[in-house]
Amino acid sequence: MTLRWEAFLEEIRERGEYDTREESERAARVVLALLGAHLVGDERAQLAARLPEALSLVLLNPLQAAEPLSPDRFVRATAAWIEGATEQTALWDVGAVLSTVADAAGDELMERVLLQLPPGYELLFGRPAPGQRP
Template sequence: MSMRREAFLDHVQERGEYRTREEAERAARVVLALLGAHLVGTVRAELAARLPETYALILLNPLQAAEPLSPERFVRATAAWIEGATETTALWDIGAVLSTVAAAAGGILIRDVLLQLPPGYDLLFGHPQPT
């Protein structure tokens, strides 16, 4: 069962402490577009199925990444796509969106997602993996 769009944005807005809905919306779009470029196959499809349709489509039609970005470069790319963002605010945006995605997806699916990502993304999702 996918999360409703309003509920998803409520979570992002609350976790990101955004003043406006638009800020939460922009963060969600950018982070999911970048994340989608890193995921393939059934894992991406399953994750999309847990998200509201708007965001599922962004995840399934991502910006194509030439190579998987390290967590640091993912943060830099996010900052580049969000007007006026810094790496610090981008890290905040990513945390707000990916922790919401993790809550919608559940632990087992997020573990599968993390297996497709370079090391260190567990911290961006707020799910530190035992090393």
């Protein structure tokens, strides 16, 4: 394991206020597997390149989505994949993971990633559009 892996999971653990690294890793794997199903091409590859290797593989080998999920359905799907999760806790998980991903990606790549997603994902990434209330 690299320091990058440890540092990435620690950032998610802090943002999600998880008790253990295992909780942050579980959230990261579920959220990135769902996110990967929504991204294609260069944006997915470039985003994966900015993540620790184990998580980049999750993003590049996603769960299959029949259609793009709205932000609300993305949160509900996350809740369904995390044992014992509710929509409230899943929203917390999604925010902890995706805000960490957004910081790793940087503004320019995040703009291109958000163009591939249905409207409203900016808030899940912790990046409200100008004039949009969090």
